[in-house]
Amino acid sequence: MKAVVFHGIGDIRLDDVQEPKIEQPTDAIVRLTSSAICGTDLHMIRGSMSGMQPGTILGHEGVGVVEEVGPAVRNLKAGERVVIPSTIACGYCSYCRAGYYSQCDNANPNGSRAGTAFFGGPKSTGPFHGLQAEYARVPYANIGLTKIPEEVDDDQAILLSDIFPTGWFGADMAEIKPGDAVLVLGCGPVGLFAIQSALMMDAGQVFAVDHHDSRLDVARELGAECINFDREDPVEAVMSTTGGIGVDRVIDAVGVDANPPESGPAADKAREREEMFRQQAQMVSSQAKPEGELWKPGQAPSQALLWAMECIAKAGTLSVIGVYPETVRFFPWGQAMMMNLTVKAGNCPHRRYIPDLMRMVASGAVDPAEILSHRLPLDSVIEAYEKFDLREPGWVKVELRAA
Incomplete structure (x- = not known):
């Protein structure tokens, strides 16, 4: 599959990489229909957030369709549209139950004191491969993935993955x-x-x-x-x-x-x-x-x-x-x-806010897609990163669409 891969500070590429597979019972594989470029991604590329490992797929905003679920994912099925929260949480530790999903005790493999686990980040955050790709493995999918109602399109839903929450x-x-x-x-x-x-x-x-x-x-x-x-x-x-x-x-x-x-x-x-x-x-x-x-x-x-x-x-x-x-x-x-x-x-506990914000969008109370300035195919991602990094006029928020 195609994916945006970190090779070093200032060096990202659109590479062909292996498609992800189910690794844990609570995993899901999602076919990405939309992802996005965030200012946080630039921190990794510029080196202002250290510890990025070469070979890591970038991106922490994603919308897609469930392709496959692990045996412990009982609330989702293949074919359902979902938004992927940027931060990863187990849902059952004391922090998750209190709504502090970004401080989950179990999601970060570096330990409970290691901090927020999120997609496409440095070693200290997992690392977990990110969402600027054609497919992604989503850990704790039974907790994180939120279904998208018919009233909400991909342009709106991608903004519920991270920046609106x-x-x-x-x-x-x-x-x-x-x-x-x-x-x-x-x-x-x-x-x-x-x-x-x-x-x-x-x-x-x-x-x-x-x-x-x-x-x-x-x-x-x-x-x-x-x-x-x-x-x-x-x-x-x-x-x-x-x-x-x-x-x-x-x-x-x-x-x-x-x-x-x-x-x-x-x-x-x-x-x-x-x-x-x-x-x-x-x-x-x-x-x-x-x-x-x-x-x-x-x-x-x-x-x-x-x-x-x-x-x-x-x-x-x-x-x-x-x-x-x-x-x-x-x-x-x-x-x-x-x-x-x-x-x-703090880091946003996305899962805490996404359901309510999704209902607001579905009701027509707010249209987050008004913030989108560019909608580009994934193949144009490197050029889009360059323009977004330079803050060129009009480049506010970039959505990357699957082919």
Whole structure:
């Protein structure tokens, strides 16, 4: 079969590989009719998420048709359309039963403390072969796979595999209440769904920060007040619009890749804030260690977190769904403590949200396919990755369709 295979940092290829087979009684084989490219995939390709093993099939978003099920899969049969959650869970451990499917004790073969198991990730996540392929083996299929009703098409269902649930999860963690002022940092696909989710939860005001006009245009259509950080300083824009109070909730939908702006009105301000943070960190470090060792590159908060802390109101909630590798160790806890902030972060427990979101889509309450910008055949995947990685105008979310 055809599959997108990781060969090394910056090196992915569309290869011919062996078709998967049933390995465990709770497995299913799914023929993929649709998959997608996600910003998380770029972390693996760029090397910002280490531990990728050459030969791993990429991709963690998938929709397809059940081809075969193991003897312990009693709720599915061949021929049924299903959406595949990005994260893998057993369904019976204490974490799964509490709804923390992304913290399953059993799915990750590296052990219960190893973290989230998901498709197409590094060794620490399994590894499990991913879903940018013609067929996939799905572990714990009796728990993960969710049937797709006739009212929901593949264009809608593929967005329920990861990014719509993740955006909803970010808004849910942020504890959004009717009337709240919300700031979403990053208008990639997950950020856009966080905006949409916040508005569905009756947020009174939603700000969106990015510098790609095509993404900000989508955010504006959804109802957000858009701030292009190449043209204005996000902190000044948010604070002036909220009467100096700030926002009640912030959702970081960018993660480790959020770099300071290089030019424009926000650039000098960003450098000033970063220098202030450096000086504070140096002061604390010099008190703790005689040699005054400062944080190393990559250990300081990303630009998104620095803006979040400047924009959030006292007693606010910060929700982090952007990807940060385990090597990131630094966060301005002193500021968070003094402001009585609530800080939440995590990988989305997709299986917890997919059934409810599926019902919303089937009822016509929301159409997630509005976020899709490109629908391409799997054969075009390498070119699509290149354009998506460069954030070319209009490239918001790419669906890959089977031949």
